[in-house]
Amino acid sequence: MKLVFATNNFNKLKEVQEMLSNSIEILSLKDINCFDDVDETETTLEGNSKLKANHITKKFGYNCFADDSGLEVESLDGKPGVYSARFAGEPTNAENNMQKLLSELKDKENRKAQFRTAVCLNIDDKQYIFEGICKGEILQEKQGEKGFGYDPIFKPEGYNISFAEMTPEEKNKISHRGIAIQKLVDFLKSY
Secondary structure (H helix, E strand, O other): OEEEEOOOOHHHHHHHHHHOOOOOEEEOOHHHOOOOOOOOOOOOHHHHHHHHHHHHHHHHOOOEEEEEEEEEEHHHOOOEEOOHHHOOOOOOOHHHHHHHHHHHOOOOOOOEEEEEEEEEEEEOOEEEEEEEEEEEEEOOOOOOOOOOOOHHHEEEOOOOOOHHHOOHHHHHHHOHHHHHHHHHHHHHHOO
């Protein structure tokens, strides 16, 4: 089975490819000569994942899936949420986003947060949504060199290390994206 993963994020693509079985061939946007930028104009993660998946299905005719992820911080009323990638403004910059978040949490005791992913699958003219959540907290400072985005300042519940200190295999087992993609994989196995 061939599926397009509607992302330009090489790190996400690599993470997902490591999780999928060999029976599913993942094509990147580059593989299908798609260089479109789909504006994430929706106010929810589910809405943005649908926008991206629908664009690829309508324009290129492929079965595909797309995701949108966000970091939701309890004491910031769920921010940055759907705006996680551009929290510190454009152009997007992970370091600036982390520093802005740490600054906003400077005087807050409650550092509870969760990463959430919504994956939209368009397959054979049907649409399915899969969600993954990983609860944890925001650290006081960066820890670790692996991962991307907010990984160096996010410590998942039940662990004493950040996402950026985990191997990709460790992270994929418990991460928001890992959970959502595992639901997608389980669905595809019985499809």
